[in-house]
Amino acid sequence: MNFKQSFSLALKSLKTSKMRSFLTMLGIIIGVAAVIILTSMVDSMKQLMVDEFESMGTNLITVNITGRGGNRTVNPEDMIKLVEEKDTLAAVSPNITIPAYMKNGNENQSVSCIGTSENYHEINNLEISSGRYLSYVDVERRQKCCVIGSYIAKSVFEGMDPVGQIVKLNGNSFTVVGVAAEKAGSTQGGQDDRIYLPYTVARTLTFMSRISNYSFSAADKDRLDEAISDIEEALYKVYQNDDYYTVVSVSAILDTLDELTGTLTLILVGIAGISLLVGGIGIMNIMLVSVTERTREIGVRKSLGATPWNILSQFVVEAATTSGCGGILGIFVGIGGAYLLCSMMNMKTIITAGSVIIAFSVSAAIGIAFGYFPAKKAAKLNPIDALRHD
Amino acid sequence: MIELRDIYKIYSDGDGEIRALDGVNLHIDRGEFVAIVGQSGSGKSTCMNIIGCLDVPTSGTYHLNGTDVSTMNDIELAHIRNATLGFIFQQYNLLPKLNLLENVELPLIYRGMPQKQREEKAKIALERVGLLDRAKKMPSQLSGGQQQRVSIARALAGDPPVILADEPTGALDSKTGRDVLDFIKKLNQEGTTIVLITHDMSIAEEAKRIVRIQDGKIISDQPGRRATYEF
């Protein structure tokens, strides 16, 4: 008996008891669908973050000063000097985030203000949709001017051109010189709900005037590591302790992200794998029942010349067909589910061929593995005992 | 070609033992038509199952075509059942999920015959029992007599030299039973060795040789009365 024969026989026996076959497959369907959905969610989420980070620029290096090293400290001037000295570094912007209240009509609304240098928009890939970004002169002369995010432009100025208008922050009037292009859907509290000021002005608006965040851009993407070590070297000279600062590049974050999502995928797939295992046990269970029910059939087949191998392969193929069909259904459910969930979360759906292939082959393998034991039992039956069975 | 020597089949259950076969010696030659008769429980089926390599004796030797069956492994036994022996059961034993043609094809499938050839052979076998026009029907759509004819077609599809029939007419009325018997007689005339178990003496009389079993022993072995007329 060839494979095709066993296969069509297996399909036939699946068709004759649809409900039972479906219930048998359920574990496999859920398992395969779970693997596909979970990996797709992780991949899609990861892509979302990668896009976000890459939009910040892959040349970006972020420095955070965490230590309070007494007299030892760096100030913006030191950092600007560092950029001038090292040809691995292109630009730097000292950043200071301050909470502020913006007067909008009669209301005061809380808004996130970032004090930056004139280089910030280039370092962070911030595009300007109208007007200009802050200039060297603005920073140097501490001009009370600002660039506003697209959300603020929309919500406060409602269609009017904001350039040249005044916004009131903590009681001070600032002239709007430019509007940043939309970056993240113009939502409240997002990247577009921001106001950019000269850092020299921003630090006068808060008690915490120390600047502890700098964004650098590396001159050359391929010399990113060199640029990072240049910065670290300079900081170590000051603090004599690398616990006092962190130097992080977007590329490094992306690497970490890769590792993190890899682990996450493994864990989630492991959990989904348990469902596949349970599905396999379900198949074994139903195959054992099937062997018992069909003992007489096995006897007849043996009396007609079926070898133990014929019987074994018949039942293994049947189990594999069951789990394989379950696997295919699971793939459809999984792909559908992934699209549904991702669209509910406003993410682009990513389904890798690898996850589909792995999920399917594991499900088929489980059918073979768990079908083997009942099949072996059937193959070993003594023909006369099987024939007498009813 | 069939040679049973001192065959015992003993079932022991708790308090005692049942000697289903109690020292049977039987020799059947090629082309014979042997009817085995005896009371219920006398050991006819047990004997037949041993001849058919479906069961093994507790002791004694069985030579089939000169080979000691006890020395064969599972695969060799399967080949013997497939190519040398054809079974006809009292309960037909057709597979309910396969249509008639597929049922008749089964022994040919296990022989590894390619699809086209075995379909052809199965059709010829169905034609011989007069059921070719129902080849695509399911067994449950047939009467008992028709089902038995299908099981005969299945037994002879692979042209086995020996056909073993355990009460093939037992579940049929006397008219259909006679049709089936006539067919079996025809097979014998074409050279097939037949071993047939029956309760019905009028059927046994048609055989060339009647073997009577009682309590696991052969008590008589004589030529059939009517069979002689044909030669």
Ligand SMILES: Nc1ncnc2c1ncn2[C@@H]1O[C@H](COP(=O)(O)OP(=O)(O)OP(=O)(O)O)[C@@H](O)[C@H]1O
């Ligand atoms: N598997 C078994 N276990 C125990 N005893 C058995 C078994 N098979 C058969 N026997 C016993 O062996 C004896 C012979 O049985 P067998 O089936 O050969 O009788 P038979 O002549 O075919 O009867 P019938 O005409 O009713 O079919 C009986 O007493 C039966 O109870």
Ligand SMILES: [Mg+2]
């Ligand atoms: Mg019997």
